[in-house]
Amino acid sequence: MAYEVLARKWRPQQFADVVGQNHVTQTLQNAITANRIAHAYLFVGPRGTGKTSLARLFAKALNCKTGPTITPCDVCDSCREITSGTSLDVQEIDGASNNSVEQVRELRDNVKFAPTHGKYKIYIIDEVHMLSTAAFNALLKTLEEPPAHVKFFFATTEAHKVLPTIVSRCQRFDLRRIPVALIIERLNLIANEEKVSLDSDAALAIARGAEGGLRDAESALDQLIAFRGETITETDVLAVFGLVSRQTLELLATAILKGDVGEIVRTIAELDAGGKDMQRLVLELLDHFRTLLVYLCVPEAAPTLDVIAPQVESLKQQAQLADPDRLMRIAEVLSQAEDRMRYSLSRRTLVETSLIRCARATTVSVDDLMKRLEVLSQSVGGGEIVSSPAIARVDSVRETPPPAYAPRAQAPAPRATVSPVPKPSPVLAPAKSELDALTAQWRDQIVERVKREVALAGVALLDAKPLLVEQNRVVIGFDPQFARKLEQIKIPTYHAAVHKIMVQFLKRPVNVECVLMTGEESADVPADHTVDKGAGSAPHSKTRQEWHQEPVVRKTLEFFNGSIVDIRE
Ligand SMILES: [Zn+2]
Numbered sequence: 001m002a003y004e005v006l007a008r009k010w011r012p013q014q015f016a017d018v019v020g021q022n023h024v025t026q027t028l029q030n031a032i033t034a035n036r037i038a039h040a041y042l043f044v045g046p047r048g049t050g051k052t053s054l055a056r057l058f059a060k061a062l063n064c065k066t067g068p069t070i071t072p073c074d075v076c077d078s079c080r081e082i083t084s085g086t087s088l089d090v091q092e093i094d095g096a097s098n099n100s101v102e103q104v105r106e107l108r109d110n111v112k113f114a115p116t117h118g119k120y121k122i123y124i125i126d127e128v129h130m131l132s133t134a135a136f137n138a139l140l141k142t143l144e145e146p147p148a149h150v151k152f153f154f155a156t157t158e159a160h161k162v163l164p165t166i167v168s169r170c171q172r173f174d175l176r177r178i179p180v181a182l183i184i185e186r187l188n189l190i191a192n193e194e195k196v197s198l199d200s201d202a203a204l205a206i207a208r209g210a211e212g213g214l215r216d217a218e219s220a221l222d223q224l225i226a227f228r229g230e231t232i233t234e235t236d237v238l239a240v241f242g243l244v245s246r247q248t249l250e251l252l253a254t255a256i257l258k259g260d261v262g263e264i265v266r267t268i269a270e271l272d273a274g275g276k277d278m279q280r281l282v283l284e285l286l287d288h289f290r291t292l293l294v295y296l297c298v299p300e301a302a303p304t305l306d307v308i309a310p311q312v313e314s315l316k317q318q319a320q321l322a323d324p325d326r327l328m329r330i331a332e333v334l335s336q337a338e339d340r341m342r343y344s345l346s347r348r349t350l351v352e353t354s355l356i357r358c359a360r361a362t363t364v365s366v367d368d369l370m371k372r373l374e375v376l377s378q379s380v381g382g383g384e385i386v387s388s389p390a391i392a393r394v395d396s397v398r399e400t401p402p403p404a405y406a407p408r409a410q411a412p413a414p415r416a417t418v419s420p421v422p423k424p425s426p427v428l429a430p431a432k433s434e435l436d437a438l439t440a441q442w443r444d445q446i447v448e449r450v451k452r453e454v455a456l457a458g459v460a461l462l463d464a465k466p467l468l469v470e471q472n473r474v475v476i477g478f479d480p481q482f483a484r485k486l487e488q489i490k491i492p493t494y495h496a497a498v499h500k501i502m503v504q505f506l507k508r509p510v511n512v513e514c515v516l517m518t519g520e521e522s523a524d525v526p527a528d529h530t531v532d533k534g535a536g537s538a539p540h541s542k543t544r545q546e547w548h549q550e551p552v553v554r555k556t557l558e559f560f561n562g563s564i565v566d567i568r569e
Contacts, residue, residue: 006225007218010190011053013074013083018057019186019214020178021050027173028058029070037062038171040143040152042128044159045175048213051155052092054175055124056082058153059090063118078117089115095127095135095156104135108142111150121150128154129161136163143169177212179306180204186214187221191232196225201234201246204308208284209241242277244284250314252355253288256330257321259359268352278347279338282354286334292318293327298455324459330358332484376556434469434506442466446501453497460485461498467517474502474510477517489514 012018015025024043031037041058043051060083062068065076072079081087093103107123115121125131131139143152143166154170156162184203191198198221206224210217220240221232228236238245244252248267255263271281295302295315307315337354344350438446442465451458463482468475476498478486488494499512547553 005219006190006194006222007215010186010218012050012057013060014072015057015061015070018050018054020182021054021175024054024173024175028054028061032061032068032070035068037068037151039146039150040154040170042159042162042167042170042172043153043155043175044172045157046177046212047157048210048215048217049175049178050214051175052124052126054173055153055155056090059087059120059122059124059151062120062122062151063087063089063115067119081117087117089118089120090122090124092124092126095125095130100130101132101135101138104131104138108138111142111147115149119149122153123150124153124155126155127157128166129156129158136166140165178214179212180207181306181308183207183210183212183214183217184308187217190218190221194225195230196221197231199233200308200310202232202237204246205234205237205241205243208246209237209243242275242280244271244276244281246311249281249284249288250311250318253285253292254314254318254321256285256355256358257318261356261359264355264359265352268348268355272348278351279341282334282338282341282351285355286331286338289327289331289334291315292322293324293331295319296322296327297324297459325462326361328459328484329361333357333361373556435466438466438469438474438505441505446505449501449504450497453500454494457489457491457494457497460488460494464489464514467515469506470510471508472510473513474506475513475515477515480516483516486514486516 015029018025041055043054045051057072060067060072060074060079061070063078063082064072065078066073074080074083078087078089082090085092091103091107093100093107111121113121125139140163142150146152152170154162154166159167159172184200184207187198187203187206191203206217206220209220220237224232224236224240227240234245237243248271252264252267254260255267272278291305291307292315294305296319302312302315305312305315333354337350340350341347443462447458447461449458450461460482461476463485464476464478466474467477476489478489489498495512495514498514502510502512548557
């Protein structure tokens with residue numbers, strides 16, 4: 001028998017064989033059972049998730065001699081022809097090919113004729129968004145009034161490019177990326193049948209490389225069998241995909257969390273020498289830290305994370321080294337690196353410096369900061385600390401101060417990006433006390449209660465504070481430093497959670513507005529942490545360089561190994 005590629009050989013022939021798309025197969029089977037078959041279906045999803053396989057399977061279910069049935073017999077003429085791709089009743093058109101216009105025209109002329117074997121004439125149009133306008137128009141005419149014996153199954157990776165007039169005439173199904181665990185299960189099944197030995201890290205590496213596409217995973221396995229024969233190890237897979245091993249990835253993540261710069265530099269040098277894909281590495285690290293963040297913030301969601309047992313073990317260990325704020329910072333640095341990657345001349349340098357920044361990104365709580373400042377103030381000479389906001393806001397990312405000639409060393413950046421906060425209305429007497437109440441209970445009550453609704457929304461609120469409470473609205477301010485959290489809180493489910501808790505707290509309907517604070521507002525240290533404001537208020541409009549010269553600032557920077565990132569007066 002001729003060699004058949006694995007993806008084709010293992011194409012699902014029954015609904016029960018379809019991997020990871022239960023929401024679709026269940027609905028299709030229900031439609032068959034209830035005899036409610038629509039004229040047109042649109043299957044949307046990333047490549048290799050089974051769109052056309054599902055369309056062919058559905059066609060077989062409808063046209064089987066015993067059908068429409070949810071279990072096509074696979075032995076009748078119709079079933080066998082559809083499986084082998086020779087059925088005259090089921091025609092496949094590739095929307096991306098040049099001759100698709102003629103095929104669609106031909107289709108339009110032929111739809112009126114009855115099917116030969118089966119009950120239906122079925123047209124499967126793959127990559128339907130690629131059809132030319134002429135082909136689309138020809139298709140639309142038929143789609144508007146299809147004869148009862150004609151069915152259309154469309155597949156696309158880009159639903160937004162399909163004409164709305166077509167989409168509106170279809171039942172739409174969205175296929176999902178297939179979880180790593182299911183791909184691994186499938187690969188193990190195939191390897192077993194094909195008498196190939198595949199160790200668990202090798203299977204994981206294939207699944208990671210396939211990014212949720214089962215067909216890609218199967219093709220990779222095929223390629224690896226051709227390349228290595230009967231025994232496939234993780235090293236083989238990594239060589240084919242340019243991926244980094246799971247253990248190296250975990251090692252690197254641990255080194256970042258421990259701040260072990262030496263280990264980071266060593267590992268990156270090794271990976272670079274091994275020709276690993278640096279962009280892919282950054283994406284995988286980003287994914288790893290996101291998983292860790294979810295694991296840390298929402299322990300009850302842990303079972304839904306797409307990880308295998310050894311990964312859970314490593315998450316458990318790394319969780320003890322991390323806190324959510326720090327992970328968010330790391331994620332921020334990594335996504336910046338990912339953005340800059342394509343413009344970067346040396347990817348290795350970019351990755352290296354970014355990972356070192358991640359390693360040195362520490363977050364310090366305000367309490368901790370104040371304690372350390374007290375120690376510092378004593379060492380500076382026992383006096384009170386000058387309470388200028390400019391020194392209270394030392395960024396805790398440890399970086400070398402910029403040299404004097406660097407453009408950054410000039411005056412602080414203009415505040416153009418900071419959106420204005422609505423001024424409080426003059427009559428505020430009752431609302432003021434509500435604001436005080438809200439402020440006093442912010443962390444213990446509001447944040448905690450929001451966390452119970454949507455954990456990450458609560459986490460984002462930690463760096464915000466209430467600015468204003470009026471009869472029908474509440475304004476919450478975010479420090480410009482945490483602008484990302486403001487973006488997060490705008491996610492509808494997050495915002496809804498905050499809104500719900502505010503309404504519960506104030507016992508009346510209010511609108512919740514989230515804004516970026518201006519310098520003065522954000523520089524306010526929370527009431528219980530206020531330091532003596534009387535002692536020598538610093539002269540305004542100093543440059544960064546001048547601030548660097550201030551003994552107190554210099555000492556503070558040395559003490560925290562920090563740098564001035566922003567000056568607010
Ligand atoms: Zn059949």
